[in-house]
Amino acid sequence: MPRHFLFWVLIFCLATTSSPAAESSRFKVGCLVLGTVSSSYMNSGQTLLKELNFRTQVDPDIPAAWKKMDSSLKGSPPFLWLIIGPGANIDKVLMQKLQRFMASGGTVLAEADGSPMAISHLKRLRHQLFSNKKIKRLKDGSLLTRTFYIVPTSISNSYKVLLNSGRLVWIESDRSLLLGIGSSGMSREYSIRMGINIVLYTLTGSYKDDLTHLRYLMRRKKQ
Amino acid sequence: MSLEVLYICLALVGLWCQFLLLRGRSATIRIVHFLIALVLWAGFFPVIFNFEKKKEIPLTDVQKGLILVDRSASTTFSDENLEDLKDRFDNEDSAGIGWFEFSDGLCAPTGKAKKKGLTTIGKTFAELLPHVEEIAPDWIWLLTDGGDTQIEHLPTLYTGLDLYLSVIPHFNSGLDYGVANIKTDPVWYVRTETSIYADIYRNKSGTMDSIDVLCLIDGVIISTQKIKFGSQDLKKPIEFTGLSKHLGTTRIEIAIAEGQGGSLLANDRLLYQCQVIRDKIRILRVVGRPTWSSKFLRDNLIKREDVDLIDFHILRSMRDRVLASNQDLALIPFPVEELFVDNISSFDLIIWQNFDSDTYPFFKRQYLLNIKRFVKKGGGLLLWAGGLPWDFSVGDFKDLAPVRNKGSRVLNVKGHFTIDEPHLLLTDRLKKEFIRTSENQLRIFSGEKSEDCVSLIQFADHTLVGIKEFEQGRVAQINSDELWNLEFNASEEHKGLYGHLVNRILLWLQKHPDLHAVEFSINGPVTINSSVDITFPSALSENTNLVWEKDGVIFKNPLQKGSYRFSINTPDRPGVYKVNLESSRHNLLVSVHSIASEYLSDQAYLAGQKKLLNLNFKKLDLNRETPWSQSGKSQKVYRNSGYPWHANWAYFIIMLTLIVIHWLIVSRTSLERS
Numbered sequence: 001m002p003r004h005f006l007f008w009v010l011i012f013c014l015a016t017t018s019s020p021a022a023e024s025s026r027f028k029v030g031c032l033v034l035g036t037v038s039s040s041y042m043n044s045g046q047t048l049l050k051e052l053n054f055r056t057q058v059d060p061d062i063p064a065a066w067k068k069m070d071s072s073l074k075g076s077p078p079f080l081w082l083i084i085g086p087g088a089n090i091d092k093v094l095m096q097k098l099q100r101f102m103a104s105g106g107t108v109l110a111e112a113d114g115s116p117m118a119i120s121h122l123k124r125l126r127h128q129l130f131s132n133k134k135i136k137r138l139k140d141g142s143l144l145t146r147t148f149y150i151v152p153t154s155i156s157n158s159y160k161v162l163l164n165s166g167r168l169v170w171i172e173s174d175r176s177l178l179l180g181i182g183s184s185g186m187s188r189e190y191s192i193r194m195g196i197n198i199v200l201y202t203l204t205g206s207y208k209d210d211l212t213h214l215r216y217l218m219r220r221k222k223q
Numbered sequence: 224m225s226l227e228v229l230y231i232c233l234a235l236v237g238l239w240c241q242f243l244l245l246r247g248r249s250a251t252i253r254i255v256h257f258l259i260a261l262v263l264w265a266g267f268f269p270v271i272f273n274f275e276k277k278k279e280i281p282l283t284d285v286q287k288g289l290i291l292v293d294r295s296a297s298t299t300f301s302d303e304n305l306e307d308l309k310d311r312f313d314n315e316d317s318a319g320i321g322w323f324e325f326s327d328g329l330c331a332p333t334g335k336a337k338k339k340g341l342t343t344i345g346k347t348f349a350e351l352l353p354h355v356e357e358i359a360p361d362w363i364w365l366l367t368d369g370g371d372t373q374i375e376h377l378p379t380l381y382t383g384l385d386l387y388l389s390v391i392p393h394f395n396s397g398l399d400y401g402v403a404n405i406k407t408d409p410v411w412y413v414r415t416e417t418s419i420y421a422d423i424y425r426n427k428s429g430t431m432d433s434i435d436v437l438c439l440i441d442g443v444i445i446s447t448q449k450i451k452f453g454s455q456d457l458k459k460p461i462e463f464t465g466l467s468k469h470l471g472t473t474r475i476e477i478a479i480a481e482g483q484g485g486s487l488l489a490n491d492r493l494l495y496q497c498q499v500i501r502d503k504i505r506i507l508r509v510v511g512r513p514t515w516s517s518k519f520l521r522d523n524l525i526k527r528e529d530v531d532l533i534d535f536h537i538l539r540s541m542r543d544r545v546l547a548s549n550q551d552l553a554l555i556p557f558p559v560e561e562l563f564v565d566n567i568s569s570f571d572l573i574i575w576q577n578f579d580s581d582t583y584p585f586f587k588r589q590y591l592l593n594i595k596r597f598v599k600k601g602g603g604l605l606l607w608a609g610g611l612p613w614d615f616s617v618g619d620f621k622d623l624a625p626v627r628n629k630g631s632r633v634l635n636v637k638g639h640f641t642i643d644e645p646h647l648l649l650t651d652r653l654k655k656e657f658i659r660t661s662e663n664q665l666r667i668f669s670g671e672k673s674e675d676c677v678s679l680i681q682f683a684d685h686t687l688v689g690i691k692e693f694e695q696g697r698v699a700q701i702n703s704d705e706l707w708n709l710e711f712n713a714s715e716e717h718k719g720l721y722g723h724l725v726n727r728i729l730l731w732l733q734k735h736p737d738l739h740a741v742e743f744s745i746n747g748p749v750t751i752n753s754s755v756d757i758t759f760p761s762a763l764s765e766n767t768n769l770v771w772e773k774d775g776v777i778f779k780n781p782l783q784k785g786s787y788r789f790s791i792n793t794p795d796r797p798g799v800y801k802v803n804l805e806s807s808r809h810n811l812l813v814s815v816h817s818i819a820s821e822y823l824s825d826q827a828y829l830a831g832q833k834k835l836l837n838l839n840f841k842k843l844d845l846n847r848e849t850p851w852s853q854s855g856k857s858q859k860v861y862r863n864s865g866y867p868w869h870a871n872w873a874y875f876i877i878m879l880t881l882i883v884i885h886w887l888i889v890s891r892t893s894l895e896r897s
Contacts, residue, residue, distance in 0.1 A: 025514060025705050055543055056545075057538055057540045059514070078518070078711055104711050105519060105522060105710055105711050146553035148553060148554065165526055200538060203513035203518045207521065210532075212533060212558060216556075
């Protein structure tokens with residue numbers, strides 16, 4: 001009994017005085033689902049974070065790193081994965097929350113589950129959020145295709161992005177990246193690579209466009 | 224063309240016209256009319272040129288004259304010599320003599336010249352003009368060593384006066400070297416090499432020798448050169464290349480090495496001040512792991528137009544498995560050699576964010592030592608904590624870090640921000656907003672504070688932001704990787720707080736002049752052995768000393784309480800001094816200038832005297848009796864009487880009569896013609 005007691009006291013002290021790394025400093029993804037989507041999306045999100053941990057220096061707070069959010073976005077990390085399915089309810093309050101989120105430094109990745117209704121919801125959402133701004137489709141050699149992996153154009157050209165003062169605030173895709181991660185073969189691998197590139201782009205910004213990198217990559221291309 | 228010539232030409236043309244007008248009249252009338260017109264024209268001369276009657280001044284009358292005494296630093300004419308000279312003229316006959324002293328310009332008409340500077344004869348004679356117009360002297364006696372080699376001409380008012388020159392001895396105690404004519408761009412760009420030119424001169428030729436010359440920037444030696452004089456050389460040009468690493472005023476100093484400057488010490492150093500501006504702040508950032516902390520700092524830096532950011536993130540560690548060939552990766556090797564050896568001096572600031580160099584075998588210890596050297600020489604270093612296992616309690620950064628903490632020792636602390644240290648880095652707005660912010664939990668990397676760490680912001684008794692001066696450089700440390708929450712989750716009220724804090728830290732690290740302590744101001748340039756005014760924002764509450772320090776030598780001015788403005792004596796050696804109040808840790812860099820170019824070679828003094836003789840000065844022996852006071856000799860001095868010729872009725876009536884006769888002749892001729 002005393003041994004057990006001392007053990008629990010020790011655990012309590014460790015937990016209260018010098019707790020291990022926590023929480024908002026480590027990498028997390030906020031996941032907001034609008035409408036009805038398959039539960040496999042969540043599993044794919046966890047898979048991506050595990051791959052991120054395995055392949056890169058990013059330190060996701062596994063298993064808490066894939067954080068399900070409600071539409072208040074309260075406590076959301078600065079990267080929000082917005083999954084839109086059929087029957088999504090997009091109201092004005094959510095619009096305002098998303099706008100404030102992006103203005104404060106957050107990045108939103110919005111994807112539709114592939115159904116025509118979800119794609120239509122996504123278009124409407126984008127139009128309401130950025131009515132006057134032009135969203136550009138990713139071109140060959142754009143930063144998202146070379147943040148960590150060099151991703152072929154066939155994968156990257158389904159993405160559109162919006163930058164605000166040089167900072168990436170919005171990425172969207174008609175084709176679900178999470179569905180791709182849940183698949184198999186090269187499609188899965190390229191989806192993971194694209195996912196890792198997106199995460200690293202949100203964390204490092206236009207870093208790969210710095211001269212130090214460009215010079216080296218040009219040299220390598222020539223060789 | 225002068226006015227006189229123009230007037231004569233007009234008169235001749237007018238007379239010729241008159242002669243033509245009376246064509247056909249008898250020769251007698253034409254000659255009479257011509258003579259009248261001639262007298263009439265000539266009669267206007269005194270009116271136009273203000274001719275005055277001259278009067279002869281008898282020997283017994285009061286002589287009017289000005290004596291100008293050179294009080295520049297190069298002369299050896301002492302106060303006693305001046306008193307002796309004044310005694311010679313201390314009699315009734317000399318009551319009309321005005322005494323003036325000059326150096327950098329005309330000094331007060333009476334009393335001693337306080338500031339000994341250059342000999343500026345041209346400027347002095349220009350400043351003397353109002354006195355000459357008022358006094359109308361008969362002569363001017365100039366006593367100088369001829370140190371002004373630039374004088375070319377004197378204003379025209381002096382042409383009718385008797386000018387006398389007496390040469391007084393210049394300082395000449397033996398072989399001496401000096402520095403003159405520093406030239407460089409008045410505005411420098413920070414970190415950009417700029418050329419500095421100067422002349423090294425000596426006062427005697429005939430020997431072959433060499434001396435060492437130093438170039439200092441803000442009191443720190445940056446380069447030395449040996450100057451060799453040939454047997455006939457009196458002057459040698461010298462060129463240095465310098466750069467400044469901080470903004471604001473930079474003090475460039477060319478100095479002859481200690482003990483090699485010859486007999487005079489005052490001309491061994493020459494200072495020049497220039498303003499340093501920047502194109503951009505060059506920042507090198509190394510990030511050990513991409514995190515939200517690193518992302519928000521980059522977002523903040525990248526949007527600033529005045530920042531040139533060279534960013535390097537470790538995206539993949541040694542243990543990560545990328546599952547792809549190199550061709551499929553957009554990763555580049557860390558260019559450590561390029562950043563930490565070749566180009567390290569080109570940066571203003573290094574940001575070391577959550578990077579554990581011990582993990583990477585390619586990161587040699589030499590790079591850490593280079594960073595340390597970079598800070599020692601005046602660079603800025605910002606250490607920003609994160610979760611990787613770095614350790615500042617040991618190793619090369621132990622001396623640099625304001626707080627000796629570890630990446631592994633992290634606490635989730637509950638509490639509030641507190642600010643105890645009143646420091647210029649934090650603005651009042653920043654202090655208020657930090658205290659009012661609702662943040663009540665923060666990850667803190669805790670550790671032991673180093674001796675000279677100033678804890679700017681605390682969070683629940685832990686140092687959150689610590690700063691420290693390390694030799695000539697500065698180090699700041701932020702001991703949390705959750706500060707980005709201030710930006711991301713901030714209420715509207717506290718928006719911009721994160722950016723404001725980062726901005727103030729960057730300004731402090733680069734020693735931006737906006738953050739300099741202003742406890743007192745020194746009014747005007749400071750020269751050796753003179754006095755200068757200093758002003759405090761309010762009256763001093765206690766007696767203290769103003770301390771001037773250079774190369775370990777200290778010079779003090781006592782300051783009495785109750786006053787806010789003081790006239791203080793300046794040091795006797797030129798150079799860049801650290802000046803501070805005895806009780807204060809803030810100091811001001813002050814340039815104390817010499818008057819170096821005044822100490823010329825013997826030949827230059829002779830050339831200056833020759834130029835004065837060419838300007839109609841008559842040489843006068845200082846010790847002999849002056850011409851205007853030689854009794855028993857015949858001497859005539861003429862002076863304007865103060866009565867112009869035309870200022871009487873007879874002149875007016877004659878001119879009027881002539882005009883009437885002229886009119887009658889001309890009108891009569893015209894009538895006859897019609």
